[in-house]
Amino acid sequence: MANDAGRRNIWIANPADGDTGLRRITDHTRDDGLLLADLQWGLGSAALLYVAGSITTGGRAPDLRGDGEGAAPAEIRLTVIESGDTRTIAAGYAPLVSPAGHSIAFVDAQDLRIARIDALHPPFTACSVAGTISGLSWSPRGDKIAFASAHDGQSRIGVFDLAERSLSWIDNDGAFDIAAAWSADGAGVAFIRLLEPDAETYSGRPEGLPWSIRTAGVGHSASRCIWTAYTGPGSVFRSFEHGPALLWRTNGTIIFGWERTGWLQLHSVDVATGAVANLTPGQGEIFSVASCPDRRSLLFSSNHGNLDGRRLWRLEPGKGAPVALTNADAVTDRPVACRNGRVFALQSSSANPLRPVAIDGDRRLRCLASPLPRWLADLAPPEQLCFQARDGTDIHAQLYLPQGADAAQPVPAIVHFHGGPARQMLGAWHVIETYHQQYGLNQLLVDRGFAVLSVNYRGGTGYGLSFREPADFGLSGASEYLDVEAAAHFLRGRAEVDPNRVGAYGVSYGGLLVSLGLARASHLYAAGVVCAGVADWSALFPEAEQDSAPARLARSASPVSDTASWRSPALLIHATDDRVVPLQQTIDLREALRRESDAAIEMLLIEREQHDLQLASSCATLFDAIADFFERKLGRAIEPVTVDRRGADGPPLSEMTRPQNGTVP
Numbered sequence: 001m002a003n004d005a006g007r008r009n010i011w012i013a014n015p016a017d018g019d020t021g022l023r024r025i026t027d028h029t030r031d032d033g034l035l036l037a038d039l040q041w042g043l044g045s046a047a048l049l050y051v052a053g054s055i056t057t058g059g060r061a062p063d064l065r066g067d068g069e070g071a072a073p074a075e076i077r078l079t080v081i082e083s084g085d086t087r088t089i090a091a092g093y094a095p096l097v098s099p100a101g102h103s104i105a106f107v108d109a110q111d112l113r114i115a116r117i118d119a120l121h122p123p124f125t126a127c128s129v130a131g132t133i134s135g136l137s138w139s140p141r142g143d144k145i146a147f148a149s150a151h152d153g154q155s156r157i158g159v160f161d162l163a164e165r166s167l168s169w170i171d172n173d174g175a176f177d178i179a180a181a182w183s184a185d186g187a188g189v190a191f192i193r194l195l196e197p198d199a200e201t202y203s204g205r206p207e208g209l210p211w212s213i214r215t216a217g218v219g220h221s222a223s224r225c226i227w228t229a230y231t232g233p234g235s236v237f238r239s240f241e242h243g244p245a246l247l248w249r250t251n252g253t254i255i256f257g258w259e260r261t262g263w264l265q266l267h268s269v270d271v272a273t274g275a276v277a278n279l280t281p282g283q284g285e286i287f288s289v290a291s292c293p294d295r296r297s298l299l300f301s302s303n304h305g306n307l308d309g310r311r312l313w314r315l316e317p318g319k320g321a322p323v324a325l326t327n328a329d330a331v332t333d334r335p336v337a338c339r340n341g342r343v344f345a346l347q348s349s350s351a352n353p354l355r356p357v358a359i360d361g362d363r364r365l366r367c368l369a370s371p372l373p374r375w376l377a378d379l380a381p382p383e384q385l386c387f388q389a390r391d392g393t394d395i396h397a398q399l400y401l402p403q404g405a406d407a408a409q410p411v412p413a414i415v416h417f418h419g420g421p422a423r424q425m426l427g428a429w430h431v432i433e434t435y436h437q438q439y440g441l442n443q444l445l446v447d448r449g450f451a452v453l454s455v456n457y458r459g460g461t462g463y464g465l466s467f468r469e470p471a472d473f474g475l476s477g478a479s480e481y482l483d484v485e486a487a488a489h490f491l492r493g494r495a496e497v498d499p500n501r502v503g504a505y506g507v508s509y510g511g512l513l514v515s516l517g518l519a520r521a522s523h524l525y526a527a528g529v530v531c532a533g534v535a536d537w538s539a540l541f542p543e544a545e546q547d548s549a550p551a552r553l554a555r556s557a558s559p560v561s562d563t564a565s566w567r568s569p570a571l572l573i574h575a576t577d578d579r580v581v582p583l584q585q586t587i588d589l590r591e592a593l594r595r596e597s598d599a600a601i602e603m604l605l606i607e608r609e610q611h612d613l614q615l616a617s618s619c620a621t622l623f624d625a626i627a628d629f630f631e632r633k634l635g636r637a638i639e640p641v642t643v644d645r646r647g648a649d650g651p652p653l654s655e656m657t658r659p660q661n662g663t664v665p
């Protein structure tokens with residue numbers, strides 16, 4: 001799937017189709033926010049199945065273009081490759097093609113649905129459940145489907161029998177059971193049991209009630225525990241960024257990810273004996289996992305050997321160490337294995353955007369995408385570096401310098417903070433669309449003459465458990481502010497950078513960090529752009545708990561508690577239909593600044609857009625607004641800001657500039 005200026009389409013790479021072997025098989029010609037997902041082969045390899053549209057699960061569909069049509073609700077489509085004919089199979093999402101390839105199981109609200117791909121029979125509802133359905137898994141013979149249903153703070157594993165048209169449940173004892181996986185012979189189901197919900201806490205959770213792996217015989221509601229995590233590191237379950245949580249192998253072992261060593265690494269447990277082995281020891285963590293069709297070997301991406309990279313490996317447990325399929329200098333991720341042993345993946349570099357590659361049995365790698373425009377080769381190559389926060393934490397970052405930047409001509413600089421926070425920016429185009437966009441924006445800013453420092457602050461992935469789950473983090477104390485401070489000090493120490501012209505921008509969790517920097521250290525940050533940022537963590541607490549100690553701590557860790565010392569100009573941006581970080585966060589921040597600060601604040605509302613911008617035109621608005629703001633605020637030498645926390649009477653607040661396509665709240 002490729003997004004070309006908002007036109008998302010499906011392409012097929014087939015060397016028989018001519019030199020590039022690329023053919024577009026869908027015909028979406030508008031920047032209309034139509035999302036595509038869950039691409040799978042169907043009818044052998046004669047057709048492709050995918051989800052088109054937005055999953056709204058009961059809410060209203062986004063109305064991105066304001067034409068009242070609303071974004072298309074998610075539906076499952078089938079496109080015949082030869083003819084390009086496309087038909088809608090049914091409304092729904094999360095399709096999974098059966099092992100024989102003629103049926104799909106999928107979800108529609110709280111229904112598990114089944115459809116024949118050859119449309120010989122209309123779709124039918126296998127069962128309706130009270131909970132949210134996830135993790136569909138076909139039995140190897142395609143006669144049963146296992147899934148998780150989460151409801152009322154619990155989750156349990158259901159097994160639907162297609163022949164009997166009956167649904168049975170595996171006892172969950174009030175726990176949170178997820179990630180069903182079948183044995184190779186279809187006689188058993190394995191699953192993960194959590195003793196507390198797998199929810200993002202935004203406060204660091206280095207350990208908890210130990211999770212476990214259990215198995216149940218088909219037709220039996222009882223299950224048995226085959227492995228339990230130790231207390232301490234690894235006691236909290238951590239999923240991979242991409243791929244199944246459990247892989248039950250033909251040799252009677254189950255492969256899973258565990259952080260016992262402080263790194264998310266592949267382990268195997270023997271179902272019969274409970275014996276456990278670490279398959280990927282050493283410094284590094286796993287990001288994507290994919291099973292090979294033989295159900296013996298598997299593919300994975302990790303940053304072993306280069307914590308700031310992504311490499312592809314093949315592993316056959318019991319047959320020696322993992323074999324590297326790609327080299328360390330490119331970024332390769334999201335592997336897929338084919339029956340003929342060929343491997344496909346996505347690869348990018350600092351110049352080349354994400355593209356599909358084929359890796360043959362002899363590890364020869366071929367790019368499957370069209371040749372790229374030559375100007376991409378001129379993009380600024382990153383300098384991968386590390387600096388320390390004042391508590392001694394090592395912070396990895398990429399520094400991009402514009403041509404000509406040197407001590408004789410120091411340039412303005414911008415710090416970029418990613419979102420998540422459990423993410424990792426790399427010195428290349430990113431595999432996640434939001435960060436692919438932000439990498440592009442960083443290169444645009446370098447092209448406009450700014451140095452850019454993209455910071456992998458604590459709370460992010462790639463650098464181990466203790467880095468991702470630090471003490472006093474987020475709403476429990478904002479320890480990540482130490483990295484905000486350190487980033488500015490690092491840049492101010494670089495001869496190529498003008499220390500009085502350091503700015504920052506960030507989206508979502510990254511927006512929170514920018515606000516912390518501007519509120520607490522306007523003497524370090526001369527300007528900032530806060531996009532869809534959190535401003536007041538205490539809003540996450542119900543009214544009745546607003547005076548509780550945790551809520552008070554959350555508020556003290558929030559930017560709104562330090563707006564009196566916010567001096568530097570800022571641009572606040574928010575999508576008006578943001579369903580992840582409410583627009584109210586930015587409105588409340590604006591009000592607090594209006595009351596307590598004399599900083600010049602501008603606002604831009606991006607009408608009808610979502611948290612992660614879906615229209616290319618919205619991205620262009622965002623990019624232009626950010627680049628324009630920094631050129632206006634940092635493009636010229638400015639006097640340094642003194643640290644004055646008394647909130648001196650300053651000039652009247654600048655009027656909010658009329659946003660390009662938004663309204664002033």
Ligand SMILES: CSCC[C@H](NC=O)C(=O)N[C@@H](CO)C(=O)O
Nearest residue numbers: 419420421434508509534580612
């Ligand atoms: C309460 S902060 C929420 C931030 C949000 N996290 C998860 O959805 C976030 O950063 N979202 C994107 C960035 O747009 C992400 O990377 O997950």
